[in-house]
Amino acid sequence: MRKVGLFVKKDKKAAKKADEFESWLKNKKIAVVRKVSLPPDLHSPANNKISAPRDLSCLFVLGGDGTFLSAVRWIGDLNIPVLGIKFGKIGFLAETAAKNLFTAAEKIINDDYTIKRRMRLKVDVVRQKKTIISELVLNDIVINRGALARLADVETHIDDHYLTTFRSDGLIVATPTGSTAYSLAAGGPVIHPDVPGIIITPICPFTLTNRPLIVPDSIRITLKLAKGASDIKLTFDGQEGLDIDDRDTIIVRKGSHALNMITLPGQHYFDVLKAKLRWSGGRG
The missing domain is CATH 2.60.200.30 (Probable inorganic polyphosphate/atp-NAD kinase; domain 2)
Known part of the structure; x- marks a missing residue:
């Protein structure tokens, strides 16, 4: 793994954690491309130009679901695996919480993860x-x-x-x-x-x-x-x-280009669903 992307919510806590994470990655000789998420633009025609580097090994998204969706638009139809790290209020698309960021990153560096393809x-x-x-x-x-x-x-x-x-x-x-x-x-x-x-x-x-x-x-x-x-x-x-x-x-x-979402060991869709919808048996 030579280069990764960081797509970060415009938020002080997320930015601070991104600073720590970027230093951690660079200490492991991994290059970092960092981008700050901008607010949605609902008043101008959409433009689907790809701006993410094609050689990213993966993309870490620090934020909520809105940040994740913005990051997905940034990579366009590139086959870059994406991992969501929850910082926002809503986290259906996030794979793990901010407190688990470094543990999750170690697993990804060691190829201890799977890819789930999500239809677009x-x-x-x-x-x-x-x-x-x-x-x-x-x-x-x-x-x-x-x-x-x-x-x-x-x-x-x-x-x-x-x-x-x-x-x-x-x-x-x-x-x-x-x-x-x-x-x-x-x-x-x-x-x-x-x-x-x-x-x-x-x-x-x-x-x-x-x-x-x-x-x-x-x-x-x-x-x-x-x-x-x-x-x-x-x-x-x-x-x-x-x-x-x-x-x-x-x-x-x-679409002909599915999104490659990173899934970590021990993570199950129905556990996330139960927790987010506060069903009986959810883990909060």
Whole structure:
């Protein structure tokens, strides 16, 4: 292991721990590339340019889920293994806590870990037959109406077959990894990351029979707003976004580049799930 990345939440505690960790790595003759996470930019078109060095052996993310999602966007479609270290309030994507950072790093240096591949979604926004945005997302895309906008009417096709027009406050299309994020808060199901599916979850639907739907990850989802739609925003993993209208067609499918997430010995998905959701038997 010659070079690793540190992607750090803009936070005093995280920065202090990153300083200690960077010195520790350099003492082991490991080069470090460090980047500070910036706040989400939801008011400009998304831009999926890769900026992470291609020769990183792995990436340590010090922060919460928002920092993790930002880090994933930074590496783009590069096959760099990623380990989340929890500093934020929400840590579904973090593999371990800050107090275990050095122990976890020793295991990774000694190749005592496994890789779990997490599906990502490829999202294209087509306007007047031209693709204006192409993104990879780990958690979800969200179509959301503004505070003063009417209900959003989202015409939905599955593999070019008309499904329905969701009339709601918005619509979420999520991966299994994203099933424990916004989709869960909107009433969607929890899906194990290894399940090959995509979740479509309406946000506060006008028609109560419009329920969350799980579709195979082999299909293509096409979304289009009704005529005259305004004050509607499309966001990617809650990190970047753009305003959309009835000129736009959103095409969602399984991406060809999965994320390589590092899993440490003794870590189990269901233990994390129970703890975060405070189910009986959770470890807090």
